[in-house]
Amino acid sequence: MSKIPVYLMPGLAASTAIFERIALPEDTFEIHLLEWEIPLDKESLADYAKRITEKIKHPNPVLIGVSFGGILVQEMAKYVEAQKVIVISSVRSNLEFPRRMKIAKTTKAYKLIPMKLIANIESLAKFSFGEKVNQRLKLYEKFLSVRDIRYLNWAVEQVILWNRTVVDENVIHIHGDMDDVFPMKYIKNCIVVKGGTHIMILNKYKWLNENLPSIILGTEKK
Template sequence: MSDTHIYILSGLGVDRRVFYKINFKGLNVTYLDWIAPIPTESISCYARRLSAKITTESPVLIGLSFGGMVAMEIATIIDVKQVILLASAKEDNELPKLYKLIGTLRLHKFIPTSVLKSHHILSNYFFGISLKEDKMMLKQILQETDAKFLSWAISQIVNWKNKTIPNNLIHIHGSKDRIIPIRNVLPTFIIQRAGHFMTITHAKEIETLIQNILLKYLKH
């Protein structure tokens, strides 16, 4: 296995707990924890500040959901060996048109963060989870998500403009993702029956796939 360093970016406002079922044993992994955004900064400026925490040359970036979007921005700033997206979007046309409409009309400014942080039956539906333990984890994640980060990140998502796609990109997506529906996405690999919470619900499949990807693409 290559000694290439792997940096992992979690989803919107969450931490490494969403990867706790995935075994990265034998890999040189660092979790890129979120930093506080400056209220008016763009996702590209944020990515530049976050990229300062990457201390090795030509790393691999693994980005989940919003973390994948940030990884795409980082890949335009530094040289990367590989970008692996999980339940994410590599360019803005892969996001639902509704998100763009919300951004254009600035409707997200009128949604209280308390509503976005609340856990209910629709949360479980959109994240594609049914097990009690997964519901409890989602509830805890939503409760602990920083409201200011959440508000800033949602604004970046609904206003994201990206058309730059590196050649060294792998996109893994769930066939039942309801937050970034697969009908908008051209993934490299599809995890059947997986939703947006697939690093928890389909962890073993993703673990095997990532290991195979790294063996194939990074063996030199």
């Protein structure tokens, strides 16, 4: 029996190191890691998604994305026949954005964010992982490796301006009830991970390793 190809996309500015503790049964699943590329000049999210989709080498893959990576895999699903799309610590439409992100869109305040400052590891950790990050900055340096200013400018704009308003009900959403980037009160219809923060891919990996196989196979207990 051929294995199920599972492609993992990290969050904003994050490297594939965030998945180092994710382990799925090797007799059933085959994990492939996707990485952020530097966007082309004025590249749209749709074109970028199409470009990353070219890295998928298997038919009927499972796409799993974390945070902004979750937004990206939903866009990628327009160009590849995915057997399942799963988002973790993310949103399924811009209606699930917190108020501050909606205000940033209306006022274009995101254009005023000094990306040079955000590119320093402490700011980037707070920006990408949420305010609750602790001070283990050496650790975050490993996880947040994409610090190209063009990429950061582009990525922040793509998140804020994401225009999806209708949820694709086929997309499975796993979310922590302590997420401070995308607070739970704005999120509809998700699998809730108790105590999960925005970085639960790092610290709730045991829950994910136990539950992802049945979620992918559709055999999880309802």
